[in-house]
Amino acid sequence: MNELELKKLWQVTNDKLEQSFVIQKENIEDITRVKIHNLLSSMKPIKIFTLLIGILWVGIGGIALGSIYLYAFSEANKFFLFSATVQVLLTGIALFFYIYQLITIYQVDMTEPILKAQQKIASLKISTLWVTRILFLQLPVWTTFYWNTSMLENENWFQWIVQGIATLSFSFVAIWLFFNIKYENKDKKWFQLIFNGKEWTPLMKAMKLSEQIDKY
Known part of the structure; x- marks a missing residue:
């Protein structure tokens, strides 16, 4: 076999290998x-359920609070009114994130390029972090909704110290989590404890799969 034939054979073999590699890569991408x-679709049930519960909670709470503000504001417990208003408002903001996430998930198409899927995964990751931060801001009001004027008049200093410690502790935790819930902390135990579930695990698996394609 002469040099020319060897070159032709090498070229043919190389072309076949490249073609095989392209086909293999396309199959892996598909x-x-x-x-x-499938991973992102598995998140739909829990998000739909959470959204429905949230809408019900905000709807009932909003109607009740609206009635109090309109017809019984002067007689209402202002501590309860403030706490409930903050809670309903924060839950309402969280609902917008859930609606956005559901729309994003339903827009994911199996035939679209990996790059578009990566962009949607990134937006889902960011919105999931934000909605969790916002929901944790509710912590302090769960320690103030039962306050009333009679407590100010009748409770002793020791009881107020205990109450103050509880409210300040919840406030500190809420603020700390708001500023520290970020993707850079994903490997920390407290982060994994919060995000270990059906709204986060499938998202991380999808992200790893998309990153493997880039490496490939």
Whole structure:
């Protein structure tokens, strides 16, 4: 076999290998897109359930609070009114994030490029972190809704010290979590304790799959 024939054989073999590599890569991308779609779709039930509960909670709470503000504001317990208003408002903000997430998940298409899927995964990750931060801001008002004027008149200093410690502690935890819930802390135990569930785990698996395609 002369040099020219060897070169032709090498070229043919190289072309076949490149073609095989391209086909293999396309197959891997197709399988990855299907897996990503299935992982993100698995998040739909819990998000729909949470959204429905949230809408019910905000709807009932909003109607009740509206009635108090309109017809019984002067007689209402202002501590309860303030606490409930903050809680309902924060829950309402969280609902917008859940609606956005559901729309994003339903827009994921198995035939779209991996890059678009990665962008949607990134937006879901960011919105999940934000909605968790916002919901944790509710912590302090769960320690103030039962306050009333009679407590100010009748409770002794020791009871108020205990109450103050509880409220300040919840406030500190809420603020600390708001500023520290970020993706850079994903490997820390407290972060994993909060985010270990059906709203986060499938998202992380989808992200890892999309990153593997880039490495490939």
